[in-house]
Amino acid sequence: MPNTPLEKQVPRRSFLDILLGVGVLGAAGSALFPVLRYLKPLPLEAAGGPVKLSDDDLATIESDHFVIVRVGPKRVIVFRDSTEEVHALAAKCTHEGCTVQFSFEETIVWCACHNGRFDIDGRVLSGPPPKPLAEYAVQTSDDGGIIVNMEIA
Amino acid sequence: MSSSTKSNSLLDWADQRYQIRGLIEFLKHKEVPIGGHSMVWYYLGGTTLFFFTIQILSGLLLLLYYQPGQDTSYETIRYITTKVPFGWLIRSVHVWSAHLMILSLVVHMFSTMLLKAYRPPREMTWVTGFLLFSISLGFGFSGYLLPWNELAYFATSVGTDSVKSVPVIGQWLLEVMRGGPDVTINTLYRFFALHIVVLPITIFAVIGMHLVMIQRQGMAPPRGHETSPRGMPFFPNFMLRDLLLWLMCLIGLMTLAVFLPYGPGLPGVEWELGLKANPLAPAYPGIKPEWYFLWIYQLLKEFPAHLFGVEGPEAALGLVSVIMGIWALIPWLDRKSRQGLPTPGFTDYGNASILFIGYLTLKAWDLGGGGGGDVLPDPAAVARTCAIIILGVAAVQIAIRVLVYHHWRFTTTGAVLLQIILHGFFGMSYLLAGAISFVLAMGVYIIRYRGRERVFEGAKS
Numbered sequence: 027m028p029n030t031p032l033e034k035q036v037p038r039r040s041f042l043d044i045l046l047g048v049g050v051l052g053a054a055g056s057a058l059f060p061v062l063r064y065l066k067p068l069p070l071e072a073a074g075g076p077v078k079l080s081d082d083d084l085a086t087i088e089s090d091h092f093v094i095v096r097v098g099p100k101r102v103i104v105f106r107d108s109t110e111e112v113h114a115l116a117a118k119c120t121h122e123g124c125t126v127q128f129s130f131e132e133t134i135v136w137c138a139c140h141n142g143r144f145d146i147d148g149r150v151l152s153g154p155p156p157k158p159l160a161e162y163a164v165q166t167s168d169d170g171g172i173i174v175n176m177e178i179a
Numbered sequence: 180m181s182s183s184t185k186s187n188s189l190l191d192w193a194d195q196r197y198q199i200r201g202l203i204e205f206l207k208h209k210e211v212p213i214g215g216h217s218m219v220w221y222y223l224g225g226t227t228l229f230f231f232t233i234q235i236l237s238g239l240l241l242l243l244y245y246q247p248g249q250d251t252s253y254e255t256i257r258y259i260t261t262k263v264p265f266g267w268l269i270r271s272v273h274v275w276s277a278h279l280m281i282l283s284l285v286v287h288m289f290s291t292m293l294l295k296a297y298r299p300p301r302e303m304t305w306v307t308g309f310l311l312f313s314i315s316l317g318f319g320f321s322g323y324l325l326p327w328n329e330l331a332y333f334a335t336s337v338g339t340d341s342v343k344s345v346p347v348i349g350q351w352l353l354e355v356m357r358g359g360p361d362v363t364i365n366t367l368y369r370f371f372a373l374h375i376v377v378l379p380i381t382i383f384a385v386i387g388m389h390l391v392m393i394q395r396q397g398m399a400p401p402r403g404h405e406t407s408p409r410g411m412p413f414f415p416n417f418m419l420r421d422l423l424l425w426l427m428c429l430i431g432l433m434t435l436a437v438f439l440p441y442g443p444g445l446p447g448v449e450w451e452l453g454l455k456a457n458p459l460a461p462a463y464p465g466i467k468p469e470w471y472f473l474w475i476y477q478l479l480k481e482f483p484a485h486l487f488g489v490e491g492p493e494a495a496l497g498l499v500s501v502i503m504g505i506w507a508l509i510p511w512l513d514r515k516s517r518q519g520l521p522t523p524g525f526t527d528y529g530n531a532s533i534l535f536i537g538y539l540t541l542k543a544w545d546l547g548g549g550g551g552g553d554v555l556p557d558p559a560a561v562a563r564t565c566a567i568i569i570l571g572v573a574a575v576q577i578a579i580r581v582l583v584y585h586h587w588r589f590t591t592t593g594a595v596l597l598q599i600i601l602h603g604f605f606g607m608s609y610l611l612a613g614a615i616s617f618v619l620a621m622g623v624y625i626i627r628y629r630g631r632e633r634v635f636e637g638a639k640s
C-alpha cells in the first residue's frame with residue numbers, strides 16, 4: 027500500500043471533495059436561512075383585548091342586524107338575534123376563509139362562498155365547513171354598548 | 180447604387196460581424212412538417228408568444244400609472260380606466276390578452292399532447308411547456324389581485340386558502356404567500372413583486388429554453404408521418420403565415436378590447452372594477468376565480484367536509500396534484516409511444532380530460548340552475564343541464580375521432596361520460612359516480628392487460 031502514491035492521493039482528493047461539499051452546503055444554508063426567515067412575516071401584535079364597538083358599528087347592527095369588526099388580528103362578526111341576545115363569532119369561515127354574514131330571517135350564520143351554514147353559536151349546520159366558528163364572549167352595557175372579549179377556548 | 184446592392188451591403192456589414200447569413204440559411208432549411216391533420220396546431224405556440232408580447236407591452240404601459248398600496252391600487256386603476264386617455268383600452272387589452280394567451284396556451288398544450296409531440300427526444304420541451312403553463316397561471320392569479328377590488332379580494336382569499344392543505348409546510352407557505360395570516364395589502368405587495376419581476380424573469384428564461392429546444396430539434400412530425408418527404412420551409416413560408424396569423428390575432432384582440440372592455444360578462448371572464456376591497460364586508464354568492472381555475476374550484480365544491488379522515492379540500496387538492504403530476508410526466512408514462520408505437524389509451528386520456536374539465540367548468544358556471552341575486556341555483560338542474568351539453572360535445576368529439584381519425588379506444592372517455600350520466604341524470608353524488616366509473620375503467624384496463632399477457636405467453640410457448 028504505502029508504495030502506491032496514487033492510492034494515497036485518492037483519499038486526499040475525496041477529503042478535499044468533502045471539504046468543498048461541506049463548504050458549499052454551509053454557504054448555501056447560511057444564505058438561505060435568513061432569506062427563509064425574511065419571507066415569513068412577523069405575527070401581528072395588535073392587542074387582542076376587549077374591543078368596544080363604535081357608534082358606527084352599533085348603527086350598522088341596527089340597520090343590518092350584524093357588523094364585522096376587528097378584534098386584534100381577527101375579524102369578528104357581532105349580531106343580535108331575534109331574542110335581542112348579542113353573539114360574537116369568528117367571521118372567517120372554517121372552509122376556505124370567506125367572510126360570513128348573519129341572516130336575521132333564518133337565524134343562521136351564512137357563508138355565501140359555498141353555502142356553508144352555522145347556527146348562532148357557530149356550530150356547522152350544513153355545507154362544506156369542517157369546523158365550527160370560534161365563539162367570543164360579549165358584554166352588553168345598559169346604554170346599549172357592546173364589548174367583545176377574547177376568544178372562548 | 181440600386182437599393183438591392185444597398186441592402187446587400189447592409190447584409191454584408193452584419194454578416195461580417197455577426198455571421199447572419201448562416202442563420203438565414205438555417206431558417207430556410209428548417210422545415211415544418213406537413214402531413215395528417217396536424218398543420219393548424221403548429222401555429223398555436225406562435226399565437227401564445229404573440230399574446231405574451233402584448234402582455235409585456237401593455238403591462239409596461241399600465242405600470243406608468245399603477246401604484247400598489249392600500250390607498251392607491253384601486254384608485255390608480257380607476258384613474259387609468261376613467262381619466263387617462265385610452266387608459267381603459269390599455270387595461271382592456273392587457274386583460275383580454277391575458278385570457279387569450281392562456282386560451283391559446285391551453286389549446287397548444289392539448290394539441291401537442293394529442294399529437295404525442297412529447298415523444299423522445301422532446302420530453303424536455305414538454306416539461307418546459309408545462310412550466311410555462313404553470314407560470315402563466317401564476318401571472319393570471321397574481322395579476323387578478325392587483326386592482327384591489329372586492330371580487331379579487333374574495334377570490335384571492337379563497338384561492339390562497341387551499342395552500343394550507345399542503346403537507347407539513349402548508350401553514351408556513353400560506354403566510355409567506357399572503358404576507359400574514361390573512362389576505363391584506365401585504366399580499367398585494369407580494370403578488371405585485373411576483374407579477375412584475377419574479378414571473379417575467381422566470382418566464383423569459385423558460386421561454387428561451389423552450390424555443391431553443393424547438394429550434395434544435397425541429398417540429399415533431401405526427402406519428403406515422405415521420406418519413407413524409409413533404410415539409411414547408413420555416414423561412415419565409417411558415418414565418419409569413421405566422422405573421423399573417425399574428426395580424427389576425429391583433430385585429431381580433433383589438434375588436435374584443437374595444438367592444439367588450441370589461442369582458443363578455445360570464446363569471447370568471449369579467450373584470451368590471453366594482454367596489455374596493457373591504458376585509459370587513461361579508462362575501463356574496465357567486466365569487467368565482469378566473470375561468471381556467473374554475474374546474475379546480477368546482478372540484479373543491481364537490482368534496483364533502485370530511486372524506487376518509489382527511490378534510491375535503493385536502494383530498495380534492497391531492498386529486499388535482501395527482502392529475503397535474505400525471506400530466507407533467509406523460510412523456511415517461513406513455514412508454515409505448517417512446518418506441519414509436521401507437522398508444523390509443525393516451526389519446527383517449529387526453530380527449531377524455533377535455534370532457535372531464537369541461538363538465539366541471541360548465542357546472543361552476545351554474546348553467547341552467549336558475550338562481551341569481553340571493554337565490555341559489557338548483558344543483559340538480561345544473562348537473563343535468565351541463566350533462567346534456569357535455570354529452571352533445573362528446574357525441575361530436577367521438578364522431579370526429581371515429582370517422583376522421585379511426586380511433587377505437589374509448590375506455591377513459593366512457594368512464595368520464597358514465598360519471599357525468601350517473602351524476603347528471605340519476606342524481607348520484609359526483610364523487611360516488613366518479614368512484615364507480617374509475618373502478619369500472621380500471622377493471623377494463625386490467626382485463627385488457629391480462630389478455631395481452633396471455634397472448635404474449637402463448638406466443639412464447
Ligand code: HEM
Nearest residue numbers: 234235238239241242245270277318319322323325326450
Ligand atoms: C403572461 C403574462 C401576463 C398575464 C397572464 C397577466 C395577467 C394579468 C391579469 C389577469 C391582471 C388583472 C387585470 C385586472 O383585472 O384589472 C393583470 C394586471 C396587471 N398586470 Fe399583468 N399579466 C401578464 C404580464 C404582465 C407584465 C409583463 C406586466 C408588466 C411588465 C404586467 C403588469 C400588470 C399591471 C400593472 C396590472 C394591474 C393593472 C390592472 O389590473 O388592470 N403584466 N395582469
Ligand code: FES
Nearest residue numbers: 119121122137142
Ligand atoms: S368558504 Fe365558507 S363555505 Fe366555503
